[in-house]
Amino acid sequence: MKIVIAEKPSVARELAKVFGANQKKAGYIEGKGYSFTWAFGHLLQLAPPQDYGFYGWKQQNLPMLPQKFKLAIRKIKTKDGMVEDPAVRKQLDVIKMLFDECTEIIVATDAGREGELIFRYIYYYLKCKKPFKRLWISSQTDEAIKGGFRNLKPGTDYDTLFNSAHCRSESDWLVGMNATQALSISAGNKSVLSLGRVQTPTLAMICSRYLESKNFVPEIYFQVAIQLSKEGQLFRAISTVNFKSKEAAQAILDQVLDLANGHSLGGHIKSVEAKAKKEPPPLLHDLSSLQQEANRKKGYTADQTLGILQNLYESKLVSYPRTGSRFIGDDVFATVPDLIAKFTNHPQFGKQATFLTTQKLNKRSVNAKKVTDHHAVLPTGENAGYLSEDKQAVYDMVVGRMLEAFHKECLKETTKIIITSGTDFVANGTVIQSAGWRSVFNDDDDEKKDEDNATLPKVIKDENLDITNKAILEKQTKPKPLYTEATLLKALETCGKDIEDEELRYAMKESGLGTPATRASIIETLIKREYIGREKKNLVPSKKGLAVYDVVKDKKIAQAELTGQWEKRLEEIRSGASVKDFKAEIADYTKTITQELLAAGTSLYNVLKEV
């Protein structure tokens, strides 16, 4: 008997199906000489400080540097405090029973660092000695699964991957647990002041943006606007330069040759420039982009969207939600035409789905190399039936995006007209010539272009037009907006760096803060600690959050770059570098940050009393 262990039940079921195994038992599926079982993500975690004798939160315990880390069954919160999760305990018993009676283990956890760690923690916790092989596939189609089983890798091929995962896990514990206790203790031990490699840089981003905005001094400036008429069709143009004073703007306004002051044909067309623009469809959704859209359009929090999607996934309506990929492989793409055909009767999208069934599909979102553990979020095509309002909304975002992604480019024509009347004025216009993918939701660029004319009349160079109106516009410079959950999620992907280019952003994914599966919970943690709060859609730091930020802002633990530095070292470990050096550096850093925080937190003491 061989046992196959997957990261989650859905994958185990899929594998069993391909093998034709169908005897359902408690916690596994049996058949054809195999047993298919599963974890539920991490069943085991690094044991808490008290398991090493560090009782209470005391300065003399710090820094806590366990000689050898222990593993403990994942805990859940109950009214009696933290207790072992009974479902986890039960599943571990099943896995132990299967490990004991099997001849070989096939590791089918997700093909990545954490997937490896999930299995190894179970294997070592159960003190298992059975041989194991690794299934390494990045797509769940029958073909990919069969191919993967024909091509199982020796388990030891992934020892270095485990090493890097293990280092990540222990390092986060060392830095996070010690820094948290150190700051909490030195600030008077009144409340939990948590710190960590991911949450603290995230807090820093929110605080620094808030302070930047609060301290922003707006500058007033003036523009001159004119309205022109071409055979009765009116359009607006704005001065090409801004003016610091109202007087300067007034002087320019006075020079405008408008009708009211007896000038006809006072606007001279200096140039007309028309450009065709192609806008490719957006990529398919990954979890983060979906959370951003749901926050923007419906105001859902990242956590709510994740919950809704998980629900849709469990109802088998959408594919795996915690994905970081916005692409699908060619094998999945082959199933897309049938999938689209399932939505031809959809009340909102039916027309576009029907149209697409007759078209060659856009392949922008098809790239097997960019599919990591999981592909982009797609509907499964199962009949949805009645859904609650929020589920329907998120489901429609998934379906709608699928139709957009495989749709035609949107073709636009942008026009720029320069008009002279005393000074130069510019009028911009954009006309959609072929909506393409934009016809799915029928909404144009949300916020953009309040100064754009939707359409401009046809004018030619050196033509003269009447100026029917003129005015001075008073404007102010604006600070960068506060973070919303949508903009924060986007910023976390690139460590707070503003990168608009979609392809470039993608290349930076590896060095982002947190992972798709954890970002919602990072935001929730900061809220639970009362570091930040929600004000409408904005994430706003509290006094407490700002006080913590003030203590840590110049330290490494508050820098997003820390994750980048770790990732570089972890990748070296994965390709065979020694773990000893990295562990020593982490231990050193743990000692340093603990000392620093034990000294620094006293400044928080008084602030927290006021809070």
Added chain:
DNA sequence: GCAAGGTC
């Protein structure tokens, strides 16, 4: 009472 990571 703590991290970050996974998932029901």
